[in-house]
Every structure is written in structure tokens, then in C-alpha cells.
Amino acid sequence: MELDFYPLDASYAVVRDAPVIRIYALTASGEQACVLVEGFKPYCFAASQKLALEELKQGLAKLPVFKDDKPVSFDLEQSSLHLLGREIACFKLIAQLPEDIPLIREALDAQGLEALEADIPFAKRYMIDTGLVPLALYRAYGEQVAGIMKVPSFAASRIEKISDQAPGNLNVLAFDIETHSPLGKFAVAEENPIIMLGFASESFQKVITWKSFKTELDYVEFVPSEFELISRFKEIIDRQKPDVIVGYFSDGFDLPYIKARAEKYKINLELGPYNSPIIIRKGMMPSAEIAGIIHLDLFKFIRKIMGRSLETDSFDLDSVAKELVDESKDKIDFDEMNRVWESRPEELEKYCRYNLQDALITLKITHKVMPSIIELVRVIGLPMQDVTRMGYSQLVEWHLIKRAREFGELVPSKATYSEIRDRKSKTYEGAFVFEPEPGIYQNIAVFDFRSLYPTIIHAHNISPDTLHCSCCPSELFCKKKPGFVATVIGDLIKRRMSVKQMIKESPQDKFLGARQEVLKTIANSMYGYLGFFGARWYSIECAQSITSFGRQYIQTVIQQAAGAGFKVLYSDTDSVFLLVGQKPREEVVSFVASINKQLPELMELDLEGFYRSALFVSAKAKEAGAKKKYALLSESGKLQIKGFETVRRNTSIIAREIQEKVLQLILTEVNHETALAYVRETVSKLRRREIGIDKVIITTQLRQDIDDYDSIGPHVAVAKRMRLLGKRIGPGTIISYVITPGKEKISQRARIPDEAGEYDTEYYVNNQIIPAVARIFAVFGLKPEDIIAQNQSKLDSFFNA
DNA sequence: GATTGGCGGGG
DNA sequence: GTGTACGCCAATC
Numbered sequence: 001m002e003l004d005f006y007p008l009d010a011s012y013a014v015v016r017d018a019p020v021i022r023i024y025a026l027t028a029s030g031e032q033a034c035v036l037v038e039g040f041k042p043y044c045f046a047a048s049q050k051l052a053l054e055e056l057k058q059g060l061a062k063l064p065v066f067k068d069d070k071p072v073s074f075d076l077e078q079s080s081l082h083l084l085g086r087e088i089a090c091f092k093l094i095a096q097l098p099e100d101i102p103l104i105r106e107a108l109d110a111q112g113l114e115a116l117e118a119d120i121p122f123a124k125r126y127m128i129d130t131g132l133v134p135l136a137l138y139r140a141y142g143e144q145v146a147g148i149m150k151v152p153s154f155a156a157s158r159i160e161k162i163s164d165q166a167p168g169n170l171n172v173l174a175f176d177i178e179t180h181s182p183l184g185k186f187a188v189a190e191e192n193p194i195i196m197l198g199f200a201s202e203s204f205q206k207v208i209t210w211k212s213f214k215t216e217l218d219y220v221e222f223v224p225s226e227f228e229l230i231s232r233f234k235e236i237i238d239r240q241k242p243d244v245i246v247g248y249f250s251d252g253f254d255l256p257y258i259k260a261r262a263e264k265y266k267i268n269l270e271l272g273p274y275n276s277p278i279i280i281r282k283g284m285m286p287s288a289e290i291a292g293i294i295h296l297d298l299f300k301f302i303r304k305i306m307g308r309s310l311e312t313d314s315f316d317l318d319s320v321a322k323e324l325v326d327e328s329k330d331k332i333d334f335d336e337m338n339r340v341w342e343s344r345p346e347e348l349e350k351y352c353r354y355n356l357q358d359a360l361i362t363l364k365i366t367h368k369v370m371p372s373i374i375e376l377v378r379v380i381g382l383p384m385q386d387v388t389r390m391g392y393s394q395l396v397e398w399h400l401i402k403r404a405r406e407f408g409e410l411v412p413s414k415a416t417y418s419e420i421r422d423r424k425s426k427t428y429e430g431a432f433v434f435e436p437e438p439g440i441y442q443n444i445a446v447f448d449f450r451s452l453y454p455t456i457i458h459a460h461n462i463s464p465d466t467l468h469c470s471c472c473p474s475e476l477f478c479k480k481k482p483g484f485v486a487t488v489i490g491d492l493i494k495r496r497m498s499v500k501q502m503i504k505e506s507p508q509d510k511f512l513g514a515r516q517e518v519l520k521t522i523a524n525s526m527y528g529y530l531g532f533f534g535a536r537w538y539s540i541e542c543a544q545s546i547t548s549f550g551r552q553y554i555q556t557v558i559q560q561a562a563g564a565g566f567k568v569l570y571s572d573t574d575s576v577f578l579l580v581g582q583k584p585r586e587e588v589v590s591f592v593a594s595i596n597k598q599l600p601e602l603m604e605l606d607l608e609g610f611y612r613s614a615l616f617v618s619a620k621a622k623e624a625g626a627k628k629k630y631a632l633l634s635e636s637g638k639l640q641i642k643g644f645e646t647v648r649r650n651t652s653i654i655a656r657e658i659q660e661k662v663l664q665l666i667l668t669e670v671n672h673e674t675a676l677a678y679v680r681e682t683v684s685k686l687r688r689r690e691i692g693i694d695k696v697i698i699t700t701q702l703r704q705d706i707d708d709y710d711s712i713g714p715h716v717a718v719a720k721r722m723r724l725l726g727k728r729i730g731p732g733t734i735i736s737y738v739i740t741p742g743k744e745k746i747s748q749r750a751r752i753p754d755e756a757g758e759y760d761t762e763y764y765v766n767n768q769i770i771p772a773v774a775r776i777f778a779v780f781g782l783k784p785e786d787i788i789a790q791n792q793s794k795l796d797s798f799f800n801a
Numbered sequence: 802g803a804t805t806g807g808c809g810g811g812g
Numbered sequence: 813g814t815g816t817a818c819g820c821c822a823a824t825c
Contacts, residue, residue, distance in 0.1 A: 011813090042814065043814090044814070095814090097814095098813080098814050099813085099814075100814085101814035102813095102814060104814090105814075115814095117814085118814055119814060119815055119816090120814065120815080121813060121814060121815065122813080122814060123813090124814095124815095125814075176811095177811090177812085178812065179811090179812050180812085181812055185812095186811080186812060187811085187812050192812085195812095247811095248810075248811075249809095249810040249811045250811090251810095252809095252810065252811070253810070253811040253812080254811075257811085257812095279813095281816090281817095283816080283817065284816095284817060284818065285816090285817055285818065287817095297810095299809095299810055299811085300810090303809085303810080304818085314809090314810095315809075315810065316809095316810065316811085317810085317811090332812090334812055337812080338812090389817095391817090391818070391819090394816095394817090414815090414816090534817090709823095
């Protein structure tokens with residue numbers, strides 16, 4: 001018989017003293033199934049730098065390994081694998097059970113021998129060694145056997161890949177709980193009940209609560225008590241049979257909470273097709289898993305992986321929803337919700353809507369990011385459960401582990417604590433940044449190296465295993481044998497190029513877009529990984545060689561640009577800004593071509609585009625131009641602003657607006673006079689109080705408890721006032737305030753916007769507007785006091801006319 | 802300026 | 813589960 005299936009996840013069980021791999025699968029027809037594989041054996045390696053092969057073998061033959069005083073048996077097999085490119089005396093130790101491996105490792109440790117690859121979990125080991133990739137299509141040959149729990153099972157004697165096709169539709173069920181909590185405090189599972197439980201999937205919506213009220217909402221279901229609410233959680237998951245359940249911070253909140261409440265009531269909360277308990281891993285990063293159901297914590301994935309590409313720096317559901325699906329959550333006063341729950345259940349409807357909304361938004365975001373998750377799973381080759389909880393360095397590392405064996409490489413061990421401390425103390429030179437001459441320039445061309453660091457790694461064979469090879473004594477990196485990391489990254493780059501080619505043919509395929517994005521992400525993370533203190537393939541020599549080559553390449557471009565008669569305005573890491581001036585554009589194009597002719601395979605300098613104008617400002621207290629701080633105006637009139645740090649929080653809207661407008665005017669007009677007039681006009685308006693109070697509100701986040709502050713800044717003073725008014729203020733609260741006129745200290749003049757009345761115009765002129773634009777006007781020789789000078793310029797009168 | 806401590810997310 | 817955890821900002825010396 002055969003069975004076509006998509007692996008979702010894998011684990012193992014010990015049956016009659018032998019491990020059996022269980023592949024949790026979705027059949028091609030969309031049913032849950034379990035594919036069983038016997039005969040895969042746990043193993044690790046023992047290696048020695050000092051001992052000869054024969055000595056090592058003899059040592060291993062009498063290696064004492066015991067489990068409860070009984071000897072543990074294992075087989076020995078000579079291995080010819082390398083460690084970081086070097087030959088090493090090495091044996092494979094093949095055990096009976098996965099649990100024997102840690103015992104073998106300890107025994108090796110005790111003999112002063114190194115255990116290698118003894119920390120790769122058994123089910124992952126199976127997937128890596130057999131090349132089984134989740135969410136691709138496989139065919140198993142074998143026979144139907146008695147089902148594991150509620151799931152039809154299939155004992156496979158052989159498995160082969162059929163295609164890279166991902167399953168069409170995963171059944172995703174989002175869930176969310178609301179809890180009761182004491183006034184002003186956060187709920188704790190030991191004391192406070194779950195009051196609502198919401199679900200949302202493509203075809204299903206429900207909110208369960210245990211106090212009834214009159215409602216028209218058809219998705220609300222009443223149960224008699226929290227006990228039944230938790231029982232319904234299990235029933236609904238059993239009935240809906242989701243492939244994926246998703247929550248927002250459900251690793252750290254919802255699932256641990258549900259589990260704790262179930263334990264309190266002694267409810268047997270065995271979930272899903274395999275009657276699996278919720279397993280909570282505590283620690284710095286708690287996680288929750290349910291064997292046989294993929295549990296996705298959307299928060300964790302967004303924060304660790306997607307966060308980098310998002311604008312928001314806060315990862316609460318509301319901010320993330322606004323950015324990713326253009327939706328926002330209703331505002332809820334939780335103290336009010338708790339009071340309603342306690343004494344006015346007839347008003348609970350609003351909170352049921354809120355509960356469902358959370359689940360719906362979570363579902364919507366999940367659908368939006370699912371292509372990225374699926375592609376990440378397929379590129380890394382490990383289950384969704386795992387890859388959505390990894391950071392970049394772990395993703396890179398598992399990708400390398402997945403490919404190590406093809407290169408005859410052993411997976412290096414993790415660094416010890418002292419090695420890590422050592423590595424952390426080491427630094428090295430980074431990228432080259434060209435200091436721009438402050439000023440405004442017209443007609444600019446911008447170039448950048450496409451994937452500079454990844455292509456350098458590939459082009460120069462940079463890899464921990466090619467470093468100081470024995471065959472090329474005068475070279476830093478081997479010239480003969482392709483390195484492991486260098487080849488892997490070359491493959492990533494080439495795969496991405498071919499995917500981009502496919503995108504040209506079918507541009508609307510969102511999976512292709514996600515795949516090239518994932519391939520880029522992994523490739524771009526490789527440099528950082530090599531210099532990351534926790535990396536198995538850590539190599540500071542590799543990391544510093546990469547930046548060193550990067551500096552050489554960019555400086556070569558700069559020199560040749562100068563040689564070709566271009567003035568170099570600016571350069572940072574992988575980009576160069578040139579003044580084109582009156583030169584014909586063909587010269588720019590042929591300049592790029594001449595550079596590209598000299599570059600090694602896969603390296604390429606792109607002409608990113610032409611710009612109408614650019615502004616560089618000077619660094620604080622320096623003549624030289626500031627690095628990483630400039631504004632560009634594209635040919636289509638689009639403004640790009642980089643690094644102006646006044647455009648941040650602690651800044652009022654008026655200050656941000658004026659900064660952007662000033663840059664816009666200066667870049668468009670290519671002089672500062674209109675911008676200056678605009679600033680003066682705005683200052684006049686502000687002094688006439690024609691600027692609304694909403695534009696002068698300053699917001700700051702409270703970092704600690706109010707009473708813990710020693711220095712009372714304006715936001716702390718206002719927070720105290722808010723507390724006096726009965727508002728619940730704690731760490732994390734965003735405090736909005738306005739500075740009002742007066743002679744006292746700033747903090748004493750800060751007011752809640754509603755209570756402010758009027759604002760202090762001179763404070764806003766001197767502390768918000770001028771600092772926001774001072775550096776820009778300094779480029780034109782204006783001092784801060786010149787900006788709003790009393791002697792009027794002619795343009796000023798032009799504006800007032 | 803380095804170092805340390807706490808928090809994020811969730812209700 | 814053959815395992816392990818992070819990274820940033822603010823306060824503080």
C-alpha cells in the first residue's frame with residue numbers, strides 16, 4: 001500500500017525497546033494520519049584530537065556506560081567525517097535508545113573524550129538525515145496498522161519525496177482568553193478565573209463565557225461555570241480538528257493559563273488527535289506545545305523574525321494588526337471589565353465582541369504571514385512548531401546542521417560558558433563609512449552591492465573549515481576546496497536568483513515572494529552568525545575577513561569613481577552616492593559595467609537609481625558630515641529620510657512635521673530660503689496659538705513604577721497627577737503631556753493635555769522646533785538663533801503678504 | 802562610559 | 813526531550 005502525505009511534525013515513541021519515529025502528517029486528501037518508521041537508530045560521535053584512531057577505538061570499546069547499574073550497549077563504527085575541515089580520529093556510537101545518548105556523552109566526558117552531535121533531538125535527527133522536509137509531499141510505502149489514538153496509522157518501510165508542493169489549506173484555529181483580575185492588577189492563574197474563551201477559524205467563530213446575559217450575538221455560548229468552559233476548550237479542538245492553533249503570546253499566557261486552571265479543577269485536558277497534554281517549558285522564553293497539533297505563538301514569530309521588517313517597535317497585538325492588516329482593536333478598560341464581570345453581567349456583550357475580535361485579528365494576521373512561515377519551514381527543513389520559535393542565528397544554524405553531512409562535516413559542539421565569555425570580549429573592525437561634506441547636492445546616482453556580505457563569503461570561500469587550510473599555506477582561506485559555509489551561502493544566493501526569475505514569470509505567486517525573502521534572510525544572517533558568540537560555527541576570523549573585504553570592495557568603487565571623474569558624496573557599508581552633475585547618464589551606466597567586469601562570480605554592483613537632490617548635515621560639534629544621516633529626493637519627488645533622530649518619540653507632532661517639511665522644501669527648491677520662511681511662519685502661527693494643542697503633545701513611556709523614580713521628569717510628574725485622578729498608572733503606560741506657560745521648572749509645567757489650557761509657545765519654539773531643524777539649517781551657515789531672527793528676510797514678508 | 806537589572810507580550 | 817534559550821533600554825555607579 002501507499003500513502004501520500006505532508007509531514008507536519010515528528011516525534012518518537014519507544015515500542016518493545018526500540019524507537020519508532022512518528023510523523024504527524026496530513027494526507028494528500030486532507031486527513032490527519034500518523035506515519036510510523038522503524039529502524040532509525042540514535043547515535044552520536046566520539047572524537048579526539050590527540051589520540052590515534054586505534055587508541056581511540058580501544059578506549060571506546062571499554063567505555064563504561066551504565067543505566068541503573070546495568071551496562072548500556074552500543075555499536076562502534078569508524079567515521080571519516082571532518083571537524084571544521086580537519087581530519088580527526090572519530091567513531092560513530094550507535095545506541096539502542098535515544099535516552100542512552102546522554103549517558104554515553106557523560107561517559108565520554110569522564111574519559112576526556114569529546115562527544116559530538118549528542119545534542120540533536122532524535123526526531124530532528126531523523127528529518128535531517130533522511131531529508132524529510134515538513135510541508136512537502138511524500139509517498140510512504142507500507143501498510144495500515146492499528147491507529148495511534150484517534151488517528152489512522154501507517155507503518156512505512158520506505159518514504160520518497162513526490163514534490164515540493166505545499167499543502168493547499170491548513171486548518172488554522174485562533175483562540176484567545178479573557179481573565180478576571182483584581183483591581184489594577186494582572187491576572188494570576190492560581191487565583192483568577194478565565195471568564196471568556198474565543199475561537200476563530202475560516203468557518204467557525206465562538207465565544208464561551210460562564211455568566212449569561214441577553215444578547216443577539218449568535219457566536220456567544222453560555223456554560224454554567226469555568227469548569228465547563230475549559231471542558232469546551234477541549235471539545236472544540238477535538239471537533240474542529242485544527243492543523244494549527246494560534247494565539248498571541250499563547251506560549252507565555254493563554255496556554256499556561258488554561259493548563260493551570262484545568263489542573264485546579266482536575267480536568268483531564270488531553271487534546272487533539274493524540275490526546276496530548278499541553279507541555280509548558282518554563283524559563284526565559286516559555287513555550288507551550290501539544291503533540292500532534294501545531295501550536296503557533298504569533299507574537300513570538302512576529303517579534304523574533306518579522307519584527308525587523310516592521311515599522312512598529314511595539315509588538316502588542318494592536319500595533320501589529322494596524323501595520324499588517326490595517327485593523328485596530330477596540331479600546332478596553334480592564335478595571336471596568338472586571339467590575340462588569342463582578343456585578344453587571346448584563347453589560348458583558350461588549351467584552352465578548354472584544355474577545356472574538358482578538359481571535360479574529362490573530363487569525364487574519366496568521367493568514368497574512370503564513371506564506372512566510374511555510375517557506376521558512378521548507379528552507380530550514382524543520383517543523384513549524386520549531387522554526388517559528390527560533391531567532392536568526394538558530395535558523396542559520398539549523399540550516400547548516402541540515403547540510404553538514406553532505407560536506408563530510410561534523411556539527412561542532414556548542415561553546416562552553418568560558419568560551420562564550422571569551423568570544424563576547426572580542427571585537428573587530430566593521431564597515432567603512434565615508435564622511436559626507438555637509439551640503440545640498442543635485443543630480444546624484446546611488447549604487448549598492450547586491451547582498452555584499454553573502455557574495456563576499458561565497459567569492460572568497462570564507463568558511464571556518466577553509467580558514468588556514470593545510471593545502472594553501474600562504475592563504476587565509478583555502479583556494480582549492482570549496483568551503484562548507486561558502487558553498488551553502490552560494491546555494492542560497494543561486495536559489496534566490498532562480499526564484500526571482502520565477503517571480504518574473506508569475507509575479508502574483510505569494511509563496512515565491514515569501515521564499516525569496518526567506519532565502520535572502522538566511523543568507524544575510526550568515527555573516528552575523530559567524531561572529532555571534534553562541535554559534536557552533538563561530539569564527540571571528542571569518543567575520544572580520546568579511547568586513548575587511550567589504551571595506552576593500554567599497555573603497556575600490558570609490559577610487560575608481562573618483563578616477564572616472566565623479567565626485568563621491570557618501571558611502572556606507574555597501575552603497576556609494578556619486579555626484580553626476582552635468583555628465584551624461586551613459587557614463588554612470590558604463591561605470592557600473594566597468595566595475596562589474598572586475599567582480600567575482602555572484603558579486604554585483606547595482607545602480608540603485610538617480611536622485612534629484614540630496615542633503616547631508618554635519619555631525620554634532622564637528623566640521624565633518626554626520627554618518628548615516630541624510631535626506632534624498634527621488635526623481636518622482638519622493639522624500640527619503642535617514643537617521644534624523646529627533647524624529648522619534650519625546651517629540652511633538654509639530655516638531656516632526658516641521659522637520660519633514662523643511663527637508664522637503666530644501667530638497668525641492670535646492671536652497672534654504674523657502675524652508676526658512678516656512679519655519680518662521682510656523683513659529684508665528686504657534687505664537688499666535690493657531691497650532692492646535694494636539695500637535696504639541698509629547699508622549700513618553702513610563703518605564704518603572706512612579707514611586708521608583710528619583711528624578712521627576714515631566715512625564716513622571718504628569719503620571720503622578722493622573723494617578724491622583726484615579727487612573728491606573730504602571731510601567732509601560734504611555735504618558736501624554738503638554739508644557740504650559742510659567743516660570744517653574746519644566747516638570748512642574750507639564751500637564752495632562754485635557755487640563756493644559758494653553759501651551760508655552762516659547763518652550764515649543766526653543767525646545768521642539770529649533771532642535772528639529774537646527775542641524776539642517778547649520779548646513780547653510782545658520783545658527784539656531786538665526787533661524788527665528790527678528791530682522792525679517794524678504795521671503796518672510798513675501799509669506800506674510 | 803561600562804555594567805547591571807528588568808521587561809517585553811498577555812488581562 | 814540526544815536541547816536551550818534573548819536582546820534592548822534605562823537606571824546607576
